[in-house]
Amino acid sequence: MRAYFHGIVCFVSLIVCSTNALLGQELLWKAAAAKAVITPEVKLWMAGYAARKGPAEGKLQDLFAKTLILEDAQGVRFVWVTMDLIGVPKSLRLEVERRAEEEFDLPPSHLLMNASHTHCGPMIRTYQPAGENRPEMIAYSSIPAEQHEQRIKETREYRQFLADQMLALIGRAIKDLRPARLLQSQAKCGFAMNRRLPRGSSFINSPNPSGPVDHSVPVLQVLGADDQKLAVLFSYACHNTTLGVMQFNGDYAGYAQQYLEEDHPGMIALFALGCGGDQNPYPRRLIPYVERHGRALATAVEAALIADPQAVVGSIRAKLDYATLDYGRLPTKEELLRKSQSSDKYDSRHAEFLLEDLKHVGKLPTSYPCPVQVVSLGDDLTMIAIGGEVVIDYAVRLKREVERKNLWVLGYSNDVFAYTPSRRVVLEGGYEGATSMRFPRENLHPAPWAPTIEQRIIGKVFELLKNQ
Numbered sequence: 001m002r003a004y005f006h007g008i009v010c011f012v013s014l015i016v017c018s019t020n021a022l023l024g025q026e027l028l029w030k031a032a033a034a035k036a037v038i039t040p041e042v043k044l045w046m047a048g049y050a051a052r053k054g055p056a057e058g059k060l061q062d063l064f065a066k067t068l069i070l071e072d073a074q075g076v077r078f079v080w081v082t083m084d085l086i087g088v089p090k091s092l093r094l095e096v097e098r099r100a101e102e103e104f105d106l107p108p109s110h111l112l113m114n115a116s117h118t119h120c121g122p123m124i125r126t127y128q129p130a131g132e133n134r135p136e137m138i139a140y141s142s143i144p145a146e147q148h149e150q151r152i153k154e155t156r157e158y159r160q161f162l163a164d165q166m167l168a169l170i171g172r173a174i175k176d177l178r179p180a181r182l183l184q185s186q187a188k189c190g191f192a193m194n195r196r197l198p199r200g201s202s203f204i205n206s207p208n209p210s211g212p213v214d215h216s217v218p219v220l221q222v223l224g225a226d227d228q229k230l231a232v233l234f235s236y237a238c239h240n241t242t243l244g245v246m247q248f249n250g251d252y253a254g255y256a257q258q259y260l261e262e263d264h265p266g267m268i269a270l271f272a273l274g275c276g277g278d279q280n281p282y283p284r285r286l287i288p289y290v291e292r293h294g295r296a297l298a299t300a301v302e303a304a305l306i307a308d309p310q311a312v313v314g315s316i317r318a319k320l321d322y323a324t325l326d327y328g329r330l331p332t333k334e335e336l337l338r339k340s341q342s343s344d345k346y347d348s349r350h351a352e353f354l355l356e357d358l359k360h361v362g363k364l365p366t367s368y369p370c371p372v373q374v375v376s377l378g379d380d381l382t383m384i385a386i387g388g389e390v391v392i393d394y395a396v397r398l399k400r401e402v403e404r405k406n407l408w409v410l411g412y413s414n415d416v417f418a419y420t421p422s423r424r425v426v427l428e429g430g431y432e433g434a435t436s437m438r439f440p441r442e443n444l445h446p447a448p449w450a451p452t453i454e455q456r457i458i459g460k461v462f463e464l465l466k467n468q
């Protein structure tokens with residue numbers, strides 16, 4: 001009886017195994033990837049650190065925009081666009097989204113744009129004050145005022161170049177779509193560390209080995225005929241802030257992609273940043289470290305490639321919506337007038353800009369729309385992509401609460417408008433929870449987020465996952 005039962009189990013598992021193997025080997029998808037160099041030809045100012053006092057002085061490596069396109073058996077497409085840049089400005093997202101829909105019939109929900117947040121890329125945003133007919137501004141205080149007009153012009157031109165390149169990439173990849181199969185697996189990589197260290201009643205930016213992290217490195221392999229590696233999409237949750245040099249480079253993510261492409265000729269490696277808002281690579285600041293971190297991450301991807309990869313089959317389902325993020329208590333005009341006299345230059349400038357907004361618009365905004373996107377590849381892989389500089393708590397919580405196989409949680413997607421702290425980080429304060437909100441991006445935030453931010457985003461994720 002036992003032998004008979006054992007025989008049935010073996011027989012059943014044989015069917016399951018062979019079905020899985022069969023599904024894994026069939027080229028059920030179409031896929032293509034493409035890349036373009038986006039290293040600026042003119043010496044643009046660099047983004048990320050206010051301390052820089054001049055434009056870029058050459059490059060350590062090129063910067064890239066890349067795309068991966070999948071098409072399922074029903075002809076539904078999903079497009080990833082990744083970039084070695086500080087962020088995804090909303091204006092860039094809106095232009096690429098609009099033109100991709102017009103030119104390629106691609107719905108906005110089926111386009112995911114993610115930035116690596118390298119702090120050694122060009123400045124790509126200008127600040128657009130609220131209200132009608134107000135001129136764009138340069139919000140980097142280290143750029144001399146007499147240069148602002150020129151800097152605005154070249155930043156606009158570069159952003160236009162980026163949009164054109166991205167559309168061209170998508171067009172090129174669509175023409176190149178070919179039969180493919182997908183494999184998902186993961187490994188771990190350990191150089192990311194929490195960077196919010198408690199000090200007195202607040203937090204400083206310093207390694208905190210006891211703080212939360214997520215060291216997983218999810219990897220999606222795209223294989224063509226004869227198992228040729230067409231592309232690999234991988235993620236890690238850590239700021240690209242190893243370096244603050246004056247030469248363009250993609251930081252650890254740029255090096256990881258470069259090493260993978262060198263080691264697999266013909267393959268395109270795409271990096272998508274996870275919830276690394278409060279994570280830094282350590283150690284930092286020296287070029288040998290960025291190479292080591294890049295190599296460590298590339299090695300983790302190599303490990304994932306052979307670590308029990310599972311076939312991804314099924315159809316593409318994608319949704320995109322916006323979670324309304326409320327600001328906390330808004331400052332009154334009297335408070336702003338007082339703050340505009342502050343000896344802290346970031347406080348005073350923030351207050352002055354808000355007073356100007358009040359003069360032109362009459363009131364301050366009360367909320368900001370945060371993009372939240374969900375894409376499922378059959379039942380085998382689900383990717384959640386959230387806007388802003390998302391802190392690690394979102395990855396930890398969603399991986400705990402969302403009952404899906406192979407869940408990826410990306411930050412820095414579709415609009416990098418501010419930090420996206422969790423409730424805990426808002427209540428704790430510090431840079432990611434409060435003080436970073438003083439810095440203008442494409443728009444200006446009047447106050448830190450309300451603690452409801454986390455529930456708004458998590459609620460939107462579950463709403464989108466319903467019936468998907």
Ligand SMILES: [Zn+2]
Nearest residue numbers: 117239277389
């Ligand atoms: Zn950042």
